[in-house]
Amino acid sequence: HFVKLSDNTDSRLPIESRRMERGARIVTIVPKSSKCVFQLPRGNLEVIHPRLLSIHLIGDFLDARKYWLAFDLLRKQRINLNLIVDHDPQTFLENLDVFVSQISNPQWLNLFITDLQNEDVTRTMYAGNYDRGQLSAYPDAFDVVGKVHGVCDKLIGVFEQQDKDFELPKITCYVKKGLIENALAFIWT
Numbered sequence: 001h002f003v004k005l006s007d008n009t010d011s012r013l014p015i016e017s018r019r020m021e022r023g024a025r026i027v028t029i030v031p032k033s034s035k036c037v038f039q040l041p042r043g044n045l046e047v048i049h050p051r052l053l054s055i056h057l058i059g060d061f062l063d064a065r066k067y068w069l070a071f072d073l074l075r076k077q078r079i080n081l082n083l084i085v086d087h088d089p090q091t092f093l094e095n096l097d098v099f100v101s102q103i104s105n106p107q108w109l110n111l112f113i114t115d116l117q118n119e120d121v122t123r124t125m126y127a128g129n130y131d132r133g134q135l136s137a138y139p140d141a142f143d144v145v146g147k148v149h150g151v152c153d154k155l156i157g158v159f160e161q162q163d164k165d166f167e168l169p170k171i172t173c174y175v176k177k178g179l180i181e182n183a184l185a186f187i188w189t
Contacts, residue, residue: 081115
C-alpha cells in the first residue's frame, strides 16, 4: 500500500494499492523514473511502475515544460491525457505552441485531442495524488465545462501559425467541438 504521510492520523487511507507476493521486498526505486524494483521470496526480481510515482514524475516534467517526456510516460502508463491540461492550465495554455512543437507527431496530437474531456482529472480521477493547496488556479476566462472548446480553439490557432502540416489534428479539433461542417469545409478546401 502507498499511504500519504501527514500530521493528521485520520487521513492515513491508502492512496494506491497493488497486490504483491507475501514477503516481497523493495530493492530500489530508480531515480528520475517511475520504476520500483522488488525481490520476491523465490529470488526473482519484478519491476513495477506505481501510478503514484508516475504521476509525480509526470508533474515534474509538466512543470519543466518537457511535454514530450510527459506525453510519452502518460501514453505508456495509460494515464488520462487530460492531466497535461489540468496539472497547470494557465502554464499549459500559455505554452501551447511549445507543446505542439514538442509533440509534433499528428497521431499523438490526435490522441490528445480525442482524449480531452470537460473534467478536471486533478480533482476527480487523480485527486489522491494532488493536495488541495497544491492544485493550480484556473486562468481567467477558463471554465472546466468549456475546457474542450477552449483548448481546441487555441490548438486550431497554433496549428494555423505552424509551418508543418497539422491538417488531421485540426479536423479532429473541429469534430471534437461538434463543428462537423467546419471540418468538412476544411477537407474540401
